[in-house]
Amino acid sequence: MTGIGTNTAAITLFLVYVDYFSDHFIPSVLESCCSCLSGIRIVCFSSKVCGLNHIFKESEKMVNIRIIDKCPVFSGMTDEEREKCLSSLDSNEKAFRKNSYLMRAGDVTDRMGIVMSGSVTVESNDIWGNRTILSIVEERQVFAETYALLPDEIMLVDVRANENCRILFLSIRNVFKEPSKESWKNKILKNLLMIYSQKNLHLSGRSFHTSSKSCRGRLLSYLNSVSLRENSNEFDIPFNRQQLADYLNLERTNMSKELAKMQKDRIIEYHLNHFKLITPVMMS
Numbered sequence: 392m393t394g395i396g397t398n399t400a401a402i403t404l405f406l407v408y409v410d411y412f413s414d415h416f417i418p419s420v421l422e423s424c425c426s427c428l429s430g431i432r433i434v435c436f437s438s439k440v441c442g443l444n445h446i447f448k449e450s451e452k453m454v455n456i457r458i459i460d461k462c463p464v465f466s467g468m469t470d471e472e473r474e475k476c477l478s479s480l481d482s483n484e485k486a487f488r489k490n491s492y493l494m495r496a497g498d499v500t501d502r503m504g505i506v507m508s509g510s511v512t513v514e515s516n517d518i519w520g521n522r523t524i525l526s527i528v529e530e531r532q533v534f535a536e537t538y539a540l541l542p543d544e545i546m547l548v549d550v551r552a553n554e555n556c557r558i559l560f561l562s563i564r565n566v567f568k569e570p571s572k573e574s575w576k577n578k579i580l581k582n583l584l585m586i587y588s589q590k591n592l593h594l595s596g597r598s599f600h601t602s603s604k605s606c607r608g609r610l611l612s613y614l615n616s617v618s619l620r621e622n623s624n625e626f627d628i629p630f631n632r633q634q635l636a637d638y639l640n641l642e643r644t645n646m647s648k649e650l651a652k653m654q655k656d657r658i659i660e661y662h663l664n665h666f667k668l669i670t671p672v673m674m675s
Contacts, residue, residue: 455484455507455559458507458508458530458531459473459559461531462505462531463531463532463533463582463585463586464505464533464561464579464582464583464586465578465579465582466578466582467578467581467582468575468578468579472574472575472578473575475573475575476575476576476579477561479565479566479569479573479575480561480562480563480565480566481561481562481565482559482560482561483559483560484507484557484558484559484560485557485558485560486555486556486557486558487509487511487552487555487556487557487558488552488555489552489553489554489555490551490552491551491552492549492550492551492552493511493550493551493552493558494535494546494548494549494550495546495549496515496516496546496547496548496549497545497546498545498546499538499543499544499545499546500535500538500539500546501539501542501562501563501564502535502539502560502561502562502563503533503534503535503536503538503539503540503560503561503563504528504533504534504535504550504558504559504560504561505531505532505533505558505559505560505561506528506529506530506531506532506533506534506556506557506558507530507556507557507558507559508530508556508557509530509552509553509554509555509556509557510527510528510529510530510553510554510556510629511527511528511534511550511551511552511553511556511558512524512526512527512528512550512551512553512634513525513526513527513528513534513548513549513550514548514549514550514551514637515547515548515549516549522637523637523638523640524630524634524637524638525548525594525597525638526590526593526594526597527553527629527630527634528550529629533586534550535550536563536583536586536587537587539561539562539563539564540563540564542564563583566579566580596616597638599612599616600612600613600616600639601639601640606641606645606646606649607649607652607653609639609640609641610639610646610649610650610653611658613635613638613639614628614659614666614668615668617666618668624667624668624669624670625665625666625667625668626665626666627664627665627666628664628666629664630664631664632646632647657669
């Protein structure tokens with residue numbers, strides 16, 4: 392309370408949560424913006440220091456637990472085994488903005504990534520600006536696990552954020568430092584073997600799609616494989632037009648023209664990334 396003739400004082404308090412700097416302005420920027428005003432304090436805090444994790448991160452933790460529960464890497468693990476696994480592998484979650492690079496060709500890494508939200512592309516970019524998308528890694532899927540397991544192996548691909556995303560990194564090589572009696576160790580190795588097998592099939596499929604010399608042949612091969620995998624003639628694909636062209640090693644303009652011809656010929660129907668294959672039975 393202030394009376395007549397007394398000076399008033401105003402204090403403005405900024406709380407900047409700094410567990411994830413990418414989500415906030417840098418405190419020094421706030422400081423410079425507010426330097427012309429008196430009575431302003433900027434307080435930076437971390438949930439790990441202040442114990443406020445339950446207030447600010449509870450919903451995010453619930454989402455992460457749900458994702459981890461369904462992640463193939465942790466398949467078959469109990470809650471206790473999963474907790475030991477995350478601790479032993481020095482788990483660390485980071486946020487990335489769309490189009491930012493998570494890993495670059497020429498890097499050496501000992502950490503594999505699990506997509507907690509969003510998606511990333513694994514791509515080959517040469518010095519002439521040509522890009523080939525090898526795969527899109529979506530929620531609960533993993534990337535860089537092969538490089539992370541091989542000491543001093545130089546990466547030949549880039550990993551880029553396809554959209555704003557959050558990634559859980561694991562130092563997977565630590566698994567070999569753990570005693571063999573640890574039950575989670577055998578489970579994660581078994582799970583990784585299954586993941587490697589599935590990725591090998593995926594890469595083989597891409598080679599099969601790009602073996603055709605014609606644009607239509609490559610499109611039909613890819614769309615047919617998605618239809619078989621989804622067990623439906625109608626489905627969504629994870630690529631936009633440019634990404635689909637990069638994935639199939641096609642020029643985007645020619646590919647778009649060919650898609651239009653295929654729709655005119657009543658082979659397919661499509662809108663954006665939603666496709667429908669029209670079979671001879673459906674056309675009769």
